[in-house]
Amino acid sequence: MTAEWLELPADTPFGVDNLPFGVFSTDDEAPRVGVAVGERVLDLAPLAAGEGLDGAHVFESPSLNDFLALGRPSWVAVRAWLIELLTHPGSADVVEPHLVDRSAARLHLPVEVGDYVDFYASEHHATNVGRIFRPDAAPLTPNWRHLPIGYHGRSGTLVISGTDIVRPMGQRRLADSPEPVFGPSTRLDIEAEVAYIVGVPTDLGQRVSVDDFADHVFGVCLLNDWSARDIQAWEYVPLGPFLGKSFGTSLSPWVVPLAALDSARVALPGQDPEPLPYLRGSTPEAAFGLDLQLEVRINGTLVARPPYATTYWSPAQMLAHLTVNGASLRTGDIFASGTVSGSEPGQRGSLLELTWNGTEPLTLADGTERGFLRDGDEVSISAWAPTADGGRLGFGTVSGRVVAAR
């Protein structure tokens, strides 16, 4: 489904069945809304204005928030308009002038972030972490299968893919001492996650049912929840992660619309016990999973292929839980899955798990070993999803390089 004139390579992550939204700037123009098409970015504001599209001014904004706040009917209409334009043989003259080479486009955070919530939705991940951090207890806490555990992260330190990550300083406790020491983290880690971008807000006191998920969530990104395991281990009892996470969280630039992921919807791997009614939809399909295949690379070496389809809690269940107490949503809120890990060792989305807390180091292509990250390491996470025609669409990557502590 494309027009010949676009000359998209067959393996592009950003074909016409994807059309992810982002924010870009060029040397001569401020940040504005764009859509990734192959290796180019479609500059929506002038195209939409020229074509007389209703509400075209929302694309002049330096974030997607104005567009997202318009709601699902507008998302559907704009997507249909774009697909029509891009697949029409005669629209080259109209579209071509607004296609910017990716090399000339600087990408920015796609949304002005409201609250950022991180969940803990992968059973394999939670089980691995429990075994590593609490070896004398049951790996899953008693609440784990009853609710999607989540917590609030720092929204002000969400950064766009490509931003350097400064190794954090902090307190950690060495094994042989009851007193903490202070210095750069020595156990800097990643968490490969799937993030959901909220478009339509709610009022305080209102809940979002599992069925209404797609009326509020516009699309999906990739997220790397950089984690300093030594800082985290010392600080997190009893109120949860804080400085071990808040020094930086990287987000991929392109928001893949939920509407592009119909063919990626899969049943959850199974929930036992049956969740409480507020965590169920009117049909089992409402609490869908997504067949996203993640790939984690360190300095180019593929170190893990976490399968998101193995995740226990559905995105719609996470949102229903987040709002069941009446907590309101804002346009630009982000909630993420937590680390995606599958059942196999090569499917784990964190070094904590991949190297079993550093005891089983990985070997990279250059022959060097990694327990945790070294300064200079570049981590990139990408993902693919199936399309209706048996192909696949891509999420692009979220990447970041570790730089030395200051």
Next chain:
Amino acid sequence: MTAEWLELPADTPFGVDNLPFGVFSTDDEAPRVGVAVGERVLDLAPLAAGEGLDGAHVFESPSLNDFLALGRPSWVAVRAWLIELLTHPGSADVVEPHLVDRSAARLHLPVEVGDYVDFYASEHHATNVGRIFRPDAAPLTPNWRHLPIGYHGRSGTLVISGTDIVRPMGQRRLADSPEPVFGPSTRLDIEAEVAYIVGVPTDLGQRVSVDDFADHVFGVCLLNDWSARDIQAWEYVPLGPFLGKSFGTSLSPWVVPLAALDSARVALPGQDPEPLPYLRGSTPEAAFGLDLQLEVRINGTLVARPPYATTYWSPAQMLAHLTVNGASLRTGDIFASGTVSGSEPGQRGSLLELTWNGTEPLTLADGTERGFLRDGDEVSISAWAPTADGGRLGFGTVSGRVVAAR
């Protein structure tokens, strides 16, 4: 220190040595910046414009953010200008037209909130909670005296004083069952807290030293961190509080400038062990406490008088800790003390502690008993601080009424 023409009552919380900033609207004008003066609100934008004050337009904004972002030199200059105007016998003609009766002013959230962090800085509170929730363990976790424990709360559900609080629904576990039940919280509680409003932002990777606190923090509010203890107890292991807190957090409307609290600065009650160097200032005075006397009322009955001066961790230490890993600040970030509790039973800032988890109910003036809050209960928290002339200044109140679950 005032002008006769202002006719301020001697016991006003908002005398000329206070001058707290807030945001108000009237029937005929949109939200804008005001300063509380006695029982009236000074409409700053037209006064500042009329007087030719530099940057007067920042007061036309519907939040304090633009003013706060100007930084400490501007805060100092505006305060000096206001004091000069309000204490000058001849300025009645200039000022009087811009004084709005409080009864005609609707108050709004004073800032557009960035991130909201809640600490756990009171040793008496943390000890009480530890005894109640973890009776078989040491009441303080091993990290407690080494760092100010904190976590991120939901900034999107911070609400202005006076907003109704809907009793949250959620999962809780009954004592005789391993399975959770779902329904309205039956252990709805308050937390009386002191909140700090960040004015000057930092870059990612930058730290704020204890000495530099007052260059970044503009002022102080009161905060009620409503807490559903039953939801919290079931959800909070291992990642901390989430839905037990995120349904609503109330903020007082008036931000008392740090500059008004010089006479309230006191030494901390004592820290053992000595904190790590990043938690110390160049002088002991840099990590100051504040002699704020809080008062908690339920339906008008005074139920507690928490003395903030007993708090273990200083606000400057909390900020130094929050940023030691390089986490950046934004204008409008808020961080709070956690529940303020003193050593005496009548000084505890939560019902959890005041009623020892509901086992020792309070009796209100109307003869009814409270373990936790009932629908219809109105909670108000106020505070006072000493002034240079031996008087006191007030913070006003943060209040909220509990309404039935939906």
